[in-house]
Amino acid sequence: xxxxxxxxxxxxxxxxxxxxxxxxxxxxxxxxxxxxxxxxxxxxxxxxxxxxxxxxxxxxxxxxxxxxxxxxxxxxxxxxxxxxxxxxxxxxxxxxxxxxxxxxxxxxxxxxxxxxxxxxxxxxxxxxxxxxxxxxxxxxxxxxxxxxxxxxxxxxxxxxxxxxxxxxxxxxxx
Amino acid sequence: xxxxxxxxxxxxxxxxxxxxxxxxxxxxxxxxxxxxxxxxxxxxxxxxxxxxxxxxxxxxxxxxxxxxxxxxxxxxxxxxxxxxxxxxxxxxxxxxxxxxxxxxxxxxxxxxxxxxxxxxxxx
Numbered sequence: 001x002x003x004x005x006x007x008x009x010x011x012x013x014x015x016x017x018x019x020x021x022x023x024x025x026x027x028x029x030x031x032x033x034x035x036x037x038x039x040x041x042x043x044x045x046x047x048x049x050x051x052x053x054x055x056x057x058x059x060x061x062x063x064x065x066x067x068x069x070x071x072x073x074x075x076x077x078x079x080x081x082x083x084x085x086x087x088x089x090x091x092x093x094x095x096x097x098x099x100x101x102x103x104x105x106x107x108x109x110x111x112x113x114x115x116x117x118x119x120x121x122x123x124x125x126x127x128x129x130x131x132x133x134x135x136x137x138x139x140x141x142x143x144x145x146x147x148x149x150x151x152x153x154x155x156x157x158x159x160x161x162x163x164x165x166x167x168x169x170x171x172x173x174x
Numbered sequence: 175x176x177x178x179x180x181x182x183x184x185x186x187x188x189x190x191x192x193x194x195x196x197x198x199x200x201x202x203x204x205x206x207x208x209x210x211x212x213x214x215x216x217x218x219x220x221x222x223x224x225x226x227x228x229x230x231x232x233x234x235x236x237x238x239x240x241x242x243x244x245x246x247x248x249x250x251x252x253x254x255x256x257x258x259x260x261x262x263x264x265x266x267x268x269x270x271x272x273x274x275x276x277x278x279x280x281x282x283x284x285x286x287x288x289x290x291x292x293x294x295x296x297x
Contacts, residue, residue: 014285017199021284024194032187045187051259052188055281145261145279 022152025053029156033163042167047077049160050139054153056122058140062087063168064099064133071095071136074168079140084117087136091116098124099133103157105149122149125157129165137164176203177295180220182213182227182236183257188282192226195284202295210234214242217249224294225254226278229269237272244273253294257282 029049036042043061050059058078062071071087089095094104094114104124106114114121119140126133137160142148149157179202181192193204205220207213209231217225225243229236236256243249256269256277269277278290 017285017288018283020198021195021282021287024191024284025281027194028187028191031190048185048187051280052185053191053281057259143259143279146281
C-alpha cells in the first residue's frame with residue numbers, strides 16, 4: 001500500500017465531489033445556451049462557457065462556406081481577428097473531421113497544432129444544426145494554470161456542439 | 175442555523191454552477207450578487223459568513239469591492255475568497271493586498287471549492 005495515498009473514505013468523497021462538480025458544469029453550460037435570449041446572448045454564452053467552465057479567454061466562431069470550401073471568421077473574443085479571418089479546408093486537414101461533425105482536441109503532450117496558426121489551438125468544435133455542421137468553435141490558448149482539455153471539458157464541448165446553433169443561426173429554435 | 179455564503183459573479187453560468195455544487199454538497203445557504211457594487215450592498219444587508227467573489231466584473235471589480243468591504247465594520251472579519259482566471263504571483267498578491275483571505279482559480283474544481291469553503295466554515 002502506498003503510504004502517501006489518501007484514506008479510501010476521503011478518496012471516495014473527493015471522487016463524488018469531483019463528479020458532482022463536473023455535472024454542475026455540464027448542466028450550467030446547457031442551461032446557459034438553451035436560455036440564451038437572442039443571437040448576441042448566445043455568442044456571449046459561448047464566451048462565458050469557454051472562460052468560466054473550460055478555461056480559455058481566446059475563442060472564435062467560424063462559419064462554414066461549403067461552396068468555397070472555407071471557413072470565415074464570424075465572431076471572436078480575445079484573439080486578433082485579422083490573424084484568423086479565413087480558414088481554408090484544403091490547408092487544414094483537421095477541419096475535415098470537424099466538418100463531419102466530430103470535435104478534435106489537442107493532446108497534452110502533442111507538439112502539433114490543430115491549425116496552421118501561430119496561436120495554439122486546443123479544440124475544434126463543430127456547431128451542429130439539424131445534424132450537420134454549420135460552424136466551428138475554435139478554442140485557442142488555455143489559461144496558464146490549465147494544462148489540457150480534460151474529460152469534463154469534452155462533455156462541455158459536446159454541449160456547445162449541440163446547443164450553440166442559435167449563435168450562428170439566429171432563427172434556430174431553443 | 176445554516177452558514178450563509180454570498181456568491182458574486184457577473185456570469186450567470188458560474189453562479190448556477192457554484193450554487194449547484196454548494197447546495198448538493200453542503201448545507202450552506204447561498205445568496206448572489208452580479209458585480210462588486212451589488213455585492214457590497216448585499217453583504218451589508220445579508221451579513222454572510224463568507225464571500226466568494228469573482229475579480230473581473232462590470233461597475234466594480236472584485237479587488238475594489240474587497241477593499242471596500244474591509245472598511246465596513248460588519249464585514250471587516252468576514253472571510254473573502256476571490257475567484258480569478260489568473261494564478262500568477264503578482265495577480266494573487268494584488269488580491270491579498272485588497273484584503274482577501276484566499277483565492278481559487280477558474281475554471282472552478284468542485285472538490286477544491288467545497289474543501290476550501292469548509293476550511294473556513296466547517297462542514
